[in-house]
Amino acid sequence: MPVPQEFTRDYVEANSPADALLYTDFLNSGEPWKSMHANNPWLQAPDPSKPLEFGGDHYWDTTVGRKHPYWSQYTLPRLTKDINQLRADLREWGFCLIEDGLSGEQCRRFLERLVDQAEGERAAGVAYDTPTGQIINTLVNKGRCFSACIEQDPEGVQAGPVIEQIMNETLGQGWISHSFLAIGADPGCHPQGLHIDQAPLLPWMTSEAPALFNTMYIPQDVDEVNGGTLVIPGSHRVLMDAGSGGKIGQLPPTINLEAPAGTIMLFDGRLLHGTGANRSDKRRYVAVSSTVKPWMRSQENWVMSVSPEVLARASDKLKHRMGLQAVTYGATVEGFGLGGRGQVGDVTGDLVPFREAYDAGEYERVGELSAGSPESDLRKVYTVHAALERLRVARESGQEGKVGKSGGKRHVSSFP
Ligand SMILES: [Fe+2]
Incomplete structure (x- = not known):
C-alpha cells in the first residue's frame, strides 16, 4: 500500500503557507528584543573580534548608581540585612543586596577556593575561556564551600535562611538548582550582552512572578573600575509591563554594581543585566547560583555531572x-x-x-x-x-x- 498522499513531505510543505502556521506570530516575533534594540541602539553588544571601546554611548561604559547623573536621583537598593527591605528592593528594582551575606571567613574561603580552582583548571588544560573571562563551571563538585551555598547552609553562607525564605516565596517550595558557576573577568575582557536569564527557558514573559531567580556571591569588592555587574534597575517591571511578545520603548541607562566583598546580590530572572567590563589591572570574580521551578530543564545537567563523591x-x-x-x-x-x-x-x-x-x-x-x-x-x-x-x-x-x-x-x- 502506498503512503497516503496527505502524509508526503511535498504535500505537507505545499499546505503550510506562512499565513496558516500556528502561533508563529508570537513565537517568531523576536520581541521584546527586536524593539528593545531598535529603540535603544546603545545596547548593541561589542564585536568580540575587536578591542573594547570606551567613550561613546555604550551600555558597558557607565558608573555606579551614586555617581550616575541619572540614577543618583533615585534611592537604589543599598546593603541591608533586613528581609523586609530586601523584599521591597526586589519588587521595586528587581535586585537587592544582602550585607555580609558571607561572613569574613566564609568569603575568604570562597575566594581562595575559586582562585585555586581556576588556576588548577588552567594547569589541567580544562579552563573554560569565553570573551567575558574564565568560567568555572559546576561548582558543586569543586568544594564544600560551594555545595553549602546550594543548600543555603549557614556553615557556608551565613545569610542562608534569609536567601532560602526569599527563594521559597519567589519560586515556590521545591525549586531546583539551574547552575552554579563563577566568572573570572580579566582586564580587557568584553562585557556580556544585556540579557534576562529566564528568556532562553521560556518564550513567555511571566508577569506575575519570575520563573528563575539568581543568587550572586561577591567574594571581592566590585565597582565601576573592575566591572561590577551591569544592571538596568527596575527593568524587570518594564518587561513585565510589555508582556509576552510585547514591545519595549526607551530604557533607562545601565549602572555598575557597587558592593564590598561578602555581599550577596539576589536578582529577578527578568532583570536586564550582564557581566561588566573590567578596567582594573586584576581579575575579578563573582559566582552565580541560579534556581528555577522544579519542572524546568536546568542549565547544568546535574544527573550526569555531579560526582559520586x-x-x-x-x-x-x-x-x-x-x-x-x-x-x-x-x-x-x-x-x-x-x-x-x-x-x-x-x-x-x-x-x-x-x-x-x-x-x-x-x-x-x-x-x-x-x-x-x-x-x-x-x-x-x-x-x-x-x-x-x-x-x-x-x-x-x-x-x-x-x-x-x-x-x-x-x-x-x-x-x-
Ligand atoms: Fe545572566
Missing part, C-alpha cells in the same frame, strides 16, 4: 536541588517518579538509586520483551522494579516522604 555525602536538600527527584511528571526514569510531590525528602520521586546503579555499572533498563523472551531476561533484576519495590516498602512502613540512604549495589542485590 559529592552524591555520597549529599543531604536530601542537595540531592533534590540537583534534580535527583522526579516531580509530578517531570524527570521520571522509566516511569518511576510519576506523581512525585517535588518536596525535599519525598521518596516517591527519589532518583538516586538509578544514579547509584549506573555508577556501579549495574543499571538494568527494561528493553524489548515478550512473553516468550528468554528466562534470563524475564527474571532479570531491573532497576526500575527494584526502585518500585523500595517505594512500596517505604509506603508500607510509613517512611514515605523520607529519602533513605541507599547505595546502588546493595539496593539492586537486595531485591528478591
Whole structure:
C-alpha cells in the first residue's frame, strides 16, 4: 500500500503557507528584543573580534548608581540585612543586596577556593575561556564551600535562611538548582550582552512572578573600575509591563554594581543585566547560583555531572536541588517518579538509586520483551522494579516522604 498522499513531505510543505502556521506570530516575533534594540541602539553588544571601546554611548561604559547623573536621583537598593527591605528592593528594582551575606571567613574561603580552582583548571588544560573571562563551571563538585551555598547552609553562607525564605516565596517550595558557576573577568575582557536569564527557558514573559531567580556571591569588592555587574534597575517591571511578545520603548541607562566583598546580590530572572567590563589591572570574580521551578530543564545537567563523591555525602536538600527527584511528571526514569510531590525528602520521586546503579555499572533498563523472551531476561533484576519495590516498602512502613540512604549495589542485590 502506498503512503497516503496527505502524509508526503511535498504535500505537507505545499499546505503550510506562512499565513496558516500556528502561533508563529508570537513565537517568531523576536520581541521584546527586536524593539528593545531598535529603540535603544546603545545596547548593541561589542564585536568580540575587536578591542573594547570606551567613550561613546555604550551600555558597558557607565558608573555606579551614586555617581550616575541619572540614577543618583533615585534611592537604589543599598546593603541591608533586613528581609523586609530586601523584599521591597526586589519588587521595586528587581535586585537587592544582602550585607555580609558571607561572613569574613566564609568569603575568604570562597575566594581562595575559586582562585585555586581556576588556576588548577588552567594547569589541567580544562579552563573554560569565553570573551567575558574564565568560567568555572559546576561548582558543586569543586568544594564544600560551594555545595553549602546550594543548600543555603549557614556553615557556608551565613545569610542562608534569609536567601532560602526569599527563594521559597519567589519560586515556590521545591525549586531546583539551574547552575552554579563563577566568572573570572580579566582586564580587557568584553562585557556580556544585556540579557534576562529566564528568556532562553521560556518564550513567555511571566508577569506575575519570575520563573528563575539568581543568587550572586561577591567574594571581592566590585565597582565601576573592575566591572561590577551591569544592571538596568527596575527593568524587570518594564518587561513585565510589555508582556509576552510585547514591545519595549526607551530604557533607562545601565549602572555598575557597587558592593564590598561578602555581599550577596539576589536578582529577578527578568532583570536586564550582564557581566561588566573590567578596567582594573586584576581579575575579578563573582559566582552565580541560579534556581528555577522544579519542572524546568536546568542549565547544568546535574544527573550526569555531579560526582559520586559529592552524591555520597549529599543531604536530601542537595540531592533534590540537583534534580535527583522526579516531580509530578517531570524527570521520571522509566516511569518511576510519576506523581512525585517535588518536596525535599519525598521518596516517591527519589532518583538516586538509578544514579547509584549506573555508577556501579549495574543499571538494568527494561528493553524489548515478550512473553516468550528468554528466562534470563524475564527474571532479570531491573532497576526500575527494584526502585518500585523500595517505594512500596517505604509506603508500607510509613517512611514515605523520607529519602533513605541507599547505595546502588546493595539496593539492586537486595531485591528478591
Ligand atoms: Fe545572566
